[in-house]
Amino acid sequence: MFYEPDIAVIGGGPAGLMAALTAAEVGAKVLLLERDGHLGGQLVKQTHKFFGSEKQHASVRGIAIAKLLENELHDLQDRVSLWQDATAIGLYEDGVLTVDHGGVYKKIRPKKIIAATGANEKYLLFPNNDLPGIYGAGAVQTMMNVHGVKPGHRVLMIGAGNIGLIVSYQLMQAGVEVAAIVEGLPTIGGYVVHASKIRRAGVPILTSHTIVRADGEGAVESAVIAEVDAAWNIVAGSERTIPCDVICISVGLSPLAELLWQAGCEMRYIRELGGHVPVRNESLETTVSGLYIAGDVTGIEEASAAMVEGHLAGLEAAASLGFRSPDYDHERKDCLEQLRQLRSGPQGEKIRVGLSRAEEQHAD
Amino acid sequence: MHESTDLRISDHPILDFGNKEDIPFTFDGHAMMGKEGDTIASALHAAGVKILGYHFKTKRPRGYYCAIGNCSSCLMIVNGRANVRTCTEPLKAGMVVETQRDRGTPDVL
Numbered sequence: 001m002f003y004e005p006d007i008a009v010i011g012g013g014p015a016g017l018m019a020a021l022t023a024a025e026v027g028a029k030v031l032l033l034e035r036d037g038h039l040g041g042q043l044v045k046q047t048h049k050f051f052g053s054e055k056q057h058a059s060v061r062g063i064a065i066a067k068l069l070e071n072e073l074h075d076l077q078d079r080v081s082l083w084q085d086a087t088a089i090g091l092y093e094d095g096v097l098t099v100d101h102g103g104v105y106k107k108i109r110p111k112k113i114i115a116a117t118g119a120n121e122k123y124l125l126f127p128n129n130d131l132p133g134i135y136g137a138g139a140v141q142t143m144m145n146v147h148g149v150k151p152g153h154r155v156l157m158i159g160a161g162n163i164g165l166i167v168s169y170q171l172m173q174a175g176v177e178v179a180a181i182v183e184g185l186p187t188i189g190g191y192v193v194h195a196s197k198i199r200r201a202g203v204p205i206l207t208s209h210t211i212v213r214a215d216g217e218g219a220v221e222s223a224v225i226a227e228v229d230a231a232w233n234i235v236a237g238s239e240r241t242i243p244c245d246v247i248c249i250s251v252g253l254s255p256l257a258e259l260l261w262q263a264g265c266e267m268r269y270i271r272e273l274g275g276h277v278p279v280r281n282e283s284l285e286t287t288v289s290g291l292y293i294a295g296d297v298t299g300i301e302e303a304s305a306a307m308v309e310g311h312l313a314g315l316e317a318a319a320s321l322g323f324r325s326p327d328y329d330h331e332r333k334d335c336l337e338q339l340r341q342l343r344s345g346p347q348g349e350k351i352r353v354g355l356s357r358a359e360e361q362h363a364d
Numbered sequence: 365m366h367e368s369t370d371l372r373i374s375d376h377p378i379l380d381f382g383n384k385e386d387i388p389f390t391f392d393g394h395a396m397m398g399k400e401g402d403t404i405a406s407a408l409h410a411a412g413v414k415i416l417g418y419h420f421k422t423k424r425p426r427g428y429y430c431a432i433g434n435c436s437s438c439l440m441i442v443n444g445r446a447n448v449r450t451c452t453e454p455l456k457a458g459m460v461v462e463t464q465r466d467r468g469t470p471d472v473l
Contacts (some may be wrong), residue, residue: 009426035433036385036432036433036452037452037454042432047378047379061378089429120430120434121430121434130419130424130425130426130437131425131428132415132416132425132426132427132428132429133414134427134429135427135428135429135431136429136430136431136435138430138431138432139428139429139430139431139432139451142432142451143406143409143428143433144373145379146401147401147402147403147406147410148372148373148376148379148399148401149371149372149373149383149402149406149409149410150371150372150373151371151409152371173376173377173378174373174374174376218414218415218425219414219415219425219427256434361379
């Protein structure tokens with residue numbers, strides 16, 4: 001016999017937590033799977049305050065949002081089974097989901113599934129990029145903000161998107177020197193407010209620059225950086241050596257979609273969304289009936305959008321099983337409106353373009 | 365014994381790491397001390413250990429990279445078991461942690 005929850009939510013980050021909460025609130029029996037030993041996903045290392053509106057917990061720090069959602073989940077514990085240290089490892093055509101739960105192999109057959117599996121950090125190609133001391137930006141955040149350990153003494157940050165800027169600032173808060181932020185594009189990708197804070201602290205943000213190589217015996221001791229022209233060629237004679245013991249790679253994220261590939265979802269490569277994403281409808285249902293998605297696996301955005309997507313997916317998956325809140329129509333409309341607002345303006349241009357290609361209608 | 369306070373954050377404007385209990389373990393036979401809440405990799409890093417293993421073919425050093433169990437760069441031998449993702453594995457008192465130099469043998473064999 002299979003364990004058959006109404007809805008299995010894969011991933012206990014901001015999207016998965018919201019999906020589980022929403023579905024449980026309207027009466028569905030939910031199984032929430034979390035790979036790690038804690039809930040909140042990457043929220044637990046985000047010490048900065050959020051943007052957006054009150055509904056998305058604006059001006060609350062990420063770490064506090066994680067705690068808030070976890071407490072709400074606790075209030076619904078008669079309807080939510082929480083498995084931690086539980087990695088979803090297979091999703092098959094007959095709807096069976098396999099899980100490694102603390103070393104025990106389990107098979108379950110949920111009526112509906114919401115995949116909120118998140119993202120993977122992208123990598124960058126350069127000589128010696130495998131030297132110890134070269135860390136992903138998320139990893140540096142984890143080490144500092146979760147474990148209270150500095151990644152090193154002097155960091156070269158690669159990438160001036162929001163994560164690169166925020167992590168640079170957090171490094172300074174932890175008492176680590178940031179030598180420079182290197183950005184290949186001619187402009188800073190992240191918010192001006194973050195960039196200004198860093199520049200005021202005296203850290204140079206070098207746009208149209210790239211890392212040429214890392215050097216060191218056994219671990220990073222320095223990096224060579226150089227200027228690039230409009231065609232991304234290195235400008236001759238512009239190379240310089242930056243002494244550092246950490247190189248932090250912050251060049252974006254890719255959706256973590258292996259399970260969705262395996263389940264047979266129609267996938268599409270959409271550069272603006274960070275890689276291959278499942279084709280989905282407005283209700284966040286993929287081309288595999290009953291399989292929904294929320295958060296970064298739908299395309300790389302940020303935690304505020306992930307929470308709203310989780311809310312929407314939870315609402316829709318539950319409604320499809322007959323668990324429909326009296327406010328269903330209003331809530332649904334409100335989610336779509338919040339997402340529209342979060343993606344408005346010039347900062348949302350990229351995501352709007354990407355989503356218009358991922359949200360193509362498909363036969364139900 | 366390795367000095368383990370150097371990279372620990374003692375003073376932070378937002379976070380308070382408080383006074384956490386010490387957790388003793390060994391790394392390649394050396395006595396080490398981590399802190400409550402550490403993963404194996406964070407404890408080693410705080411103690412200045414950056415090389416966690418060597419690539420089984422090229423023998424190039426491998427260190428911490430993703431911190432969330434995705435990338436396999438931090439695989440080590442823990443209590444005799446190879447391929448443990450030390451970036452997510454909580455540190456426990458008395459753990460025997462060793463540098464991994466080859467593919468490792470699955471513990472089911």
